[in-house]
Amino acid sequence: MKKFICFAMSLILSAAFFAGCKNGKDSVGDSDGKTETYNRDEGLVPDSEDAFFDDFTDREYSAGIWNVMNSKWGPAFNHGVRPENVGWNDSGVVTIRSFGKYYGDANKTCQGGCLITKKAYGPGRYEVKMKLVPRFGACTAFWTFMYGTAQDLEGNVQTQLNQEIDIELNVGGDFHNVWFTNWHTEDLKSHVEKTSDFAHNDGEWHLYTFEWHTNPARVDYYIDNVHYYTARSYVPYVAGALNIGNWFPDSWAGVPDFEEDYMQIDYVRYTPYKSQPFTPSRAGGGAAEFPSVSTPLPAPANLISNGGFEYTYAEQERTVNAWSSYQNAETVREGDNTVMKVSGEDSVASQLVSVANEGVEYTVTAKVKLADAISSGAIAAYFLKANTEYVGSRVAVDISSSSEGYADGEYFNVTLKFTAPKGAKRISLYLECAGGEIFFDDVFMNMTNRL
Ligand SMILES: [Ca+2]
Known part of the structure; x- marks a missing residue:
């Protein structure tokens, strides 16, 4: 209004x-x-x-x-x-x-x-x-x-x-x-x-x-x-x-x-x-x-597809389409759970999300685990127009053993907030490794005002 x-x-x-x-x-x-x-x-x-x-x-x-x-x-x-x-x-x-x-x-x-x-x-x-x-x-x-x-x-x-x-x-x-x-x-x-x-x-x-x-x-x-x-x-x-x-x-x-x-x-x-x-x-x-009973309002949608990595490469074409990898990034099992493992310098798992609006704030959350105290990486976002042209610049939260909430050998929560720059129509979300091994799970993104 x-x-x-x-x-x-x-x-x-x-x-x-x-x-x-x-x-x-x-x-x-x-x-x-x-x-x-x-x-x-x-x-x-x-x-x-x-x-x-x-x-x-x-x-x-x-x-x-x-x-x-x-x-x-x-x-x-x-x-x-x-x-x-x-x-x-x-x-x-x-x-x-x-x-x-x-x-x-x-x-x-x-x-x-x-x-x-x-x-x-x-x-x-x-x-x-x-x-x-x-x-x-x-x-x-x-x-x-x-x-x-x-x-x-x-x-x-x-x-x-x-x-x-x-x-x-x-x-x-x-x-x-x-x-x-x-x-x-x-x-x-x-x-x-x-x-x-x-x-x-x-x-x-x-x-x-x-x-x-x-x-x-x-x-x-x-x-x-x-x-x-x-x-x-x-x-x-x-x-x-x-x-x-x-x-x-x-x-x-x-x-x-x-x-x-x-x-x-x-x-x-x-x-x-x-x-x-x-x-x-x-x-x-x-x-x-018309629906006969009241049902709860829905939980906020996840703009990320397969953010929990539960659909394996062989299982579902949609996983292949949703996540891309560069160098060493692959899903691995941890008991009943599947996570994304990204290893070595300059390795990336990424997903292109075709929903960005300039001036709108987004929040990304993920669970992250470092293989050891010298592993490091980042969650980063890049912005594109409706075509493949990039606009604005990279925004990121660095991940290391000095990150807030870091726990040795345990998953901890990482949050990235950013505002999409002028001309942005799509967001490419990067799960990055800079060295060692990082495990990612339960990646979630939405507009902050929809959380
Ligand atoms: Ca999972």
Whole structure:
């Protein structure tokens, strides 16, 4: 909500495009670049029987509005949206898990989940406060949807409709980007990409809104109550089900090189407008009930894949992909446990994590053991753009027998905190040996504000 201020989006739009926001009396740019005065609140009917505000603190209320999808669309490699990935906590949060390509169950890789309303809703203000899945590969989105045959507003029957309004995140290889799309059919649509001055995977709650009018036809898109775009073409006219979830599209969402993460929803509000004609429909449904019991909020996700080294080289392709070695680095068994052993001067085990955001602080923790008091090394981070070009400089915590917490022949905890430099999109984490032998285990990384 910190973005509840006026600002000029000078980087991406003409100077005439300015978002004002005082008491609902807004000056908004439109798709022609003109500025108009516009009252966002005019015509809202908060006490309509269709209106709802679900903050997910009352399971019965939520179950009256929502079901959970069990479906699949998009590329063959993805494993759809499944009910067991949708969880609810009675503090008022829905968590929808997301499994990347390194997840341990091959039948659940590239799989998300999705809420869907039981019935269809027409023109109105749709608001979702949420945190997206912060990893490349997964698209977090919310959208209205109706497919099939219905009358248009002139009473003519139209077939093969795909009536939809979308806000999609993690697009174009950059978490600053967002897509706003509204559709009449699968071919006829209005689509734009806009860029925020913050990364949407910054770990903060953000409010995503679209306001759907049919007379005159327009869809206004807002993020954190800042106007981003007005679409005036291909504005839907048939009621649709509201969907909120994450799924794995083709390459446009990036490579899902992670094990598991999640999105969260704080609340959803729908407020219809009066005097906005639309065609009712029976869109909506879903395959499973809203979760029947509260489950704990998830532990923070690990941005590192196979941080415990429990998947061996022979066992899982994902381990090979997740960790690279330079010179002498290999996994070794210690009883029931597997660890990473790095030996000799300038040897490294490393992992490339494609999630960095400039200006964001990250925390890395690991368990470390030195073979003897003269062994030494470091945990270090390097930063890259989306390509292979490095930016910023190495940050590291040195490890030796003089490290805080050092215990002779025992594992001790090492922590590295750093802020990603300007232009960083990826982090390469290095487990380094400078001499002797070092053992690493339980490597964990996340944004400090998600711990
Ligand atoms: Ca281990």
